[in-house]
Amino acid sequence: MSEKSHHKVIILGSGPAGLTAAVYTSRANLEPTLIHGPMPGGQLTTTTEVENYPGFPEGIMGPDLMKNMEDQAKRFGTTLTVDTITEADLKSKPISLKSDKAEYTCDALIIATGAAPRLLGLDAEKELMGYGVSTCATCDGAFFRDSIITVVGGGDSACEEALFLTKFGKKVYLVHRRDELRASKIMQDRVLAHDKIEVLWNKQVKSIDGTKKDGVKSMTLYHTGTNEEEVVETDAVFIAIGHTPNSSLFKGQLEMDENGYIVPEKNSTKTNLEGVFACGDVQDHVWRQAITAAGTGCMAAIETERWLESGEAHQDSPGY
Secondary structure: OOEEEEEEEEEEOOOHHHHHHHHHHHHOOOOOEEEEOOOOOHHHHHOOEEOOOOOOOOOEEHHHHHHHHHHHHHHOOOEEEEOOOOEEEOOOOOEEEEOOOEEEEEEEEEEOOOEEEOOOOOHHHHHHEOOOEEOOHHHHHHHHOOOEEEEEOOOHHHHHHHHHHOOOOOEEEEEOOOOOOOOOHHHHHHHHHOOOEEEEOOEEEEEEEEEOOOEEEEEEEEEOOOOOEEEEEOOEEEEOOOEEEOOHHHOOOOOEOOOOOEOOOOOOOEOOOOOEEEOHHHOOOOOOOHHHHHHHHHHHHHHHHHHHHOOOOOOOOOOO
16 A cells, blocks of 8 residues: 655655755755656756856856755755656645555645656767757756867757857857758848858767867767768757647646646746645746746746745645
8 A cells, every 4th residue: 555645845856946846945944855767957967067056156067066055955844755756646635645655645735847858869968968969959058168169959949049159169060951041031031141150951960079088079960861871070069949848647637738838827837736846847948947947936936935824735634
C-alpha cells in the first residue's frame, strides 16, 4: 500500500524557480515539501561556469549554485523528497499527486517542472554540454570571444541566438536542414544581411568533435539532399531547435498554449485552477534564464501565501 501524506504546499521541481519558491514559502512558515526526480537542480546542473547570476562577481559553477539554493531552502525548513509523480488530480480538494510508491495531497501546488531543450540526439551533446556545446547563447556566448561559433536551427530562436553571438564570435555559422529559414521575415532579413553570419543550407550535424579538456574543435555536416559530408572547424555549437515544457502531466487540466507551456493569468503565476501556481520555464518560452525563473518562483510563493491566507483554500482539507 502506498504511503499517504498531506502538506500545505507542495513544489514540483528543483531548479531556480522551485528552490526560490521553497525559500520564500518556508520562510513564511508554510512548511513546503519540494518533490524532484532523480536528477535535481534543473538545467543549471549541466552548465559549467555561470557568470550572469547576480551576487557572484567571479562566477560560480552551475551545480554549486543549485547546491547553495538547495541548502538555503533546507535551512528554512523545506522538506526535499525524491520521487517521480505519475498522476495529478489538480481539481480535487485537496490536490492529489501520486507516484508508484506514495500519494501526496496539498492545499496549494507550485509547478516548477521546467522545460527541456530539444537536442540532436548525438552522443557528443551529452559529453560536451558545457564544454563547447550549449543550448543558451545568453548564458554562454561570452565564453567564445573571437571564436568561430555555430548555431543549429532555422526558427526565430536560432536567428536571435546567431545575431546575439555576433557580439562575441568572429564568425557565426547557422546550420539549417532546409533551403529556407522558418523564422519571421524580419529575423531572416537581419540574419541574411549580417556580414558575420553564414548560413549553411540543407545541412545537418552528423557529429561534433572535441573533448572536455580541449573543447569543441569541429563538426561533421551532411547535405540533406546528397548525403555528402564535410568537416567544418568551429569552437562552439549552440543547439537552438526549441524546448519541450515538462507539462504533460497536467494536460487536460491546466490551460496551455499550442506548444505545451502553461499559461498563467496576466502578471501572475496563478493558473486557471484555484490553488495551482506555475513558475519558471514551464510557463516561460521567452526569457528562459535562471534569474527570471527565480523571480517567478518568488512570485509564485508570495501568491501562494496570500491565497492560503485569504481563506480560499478548502477549509475542510486535512491541512487545517
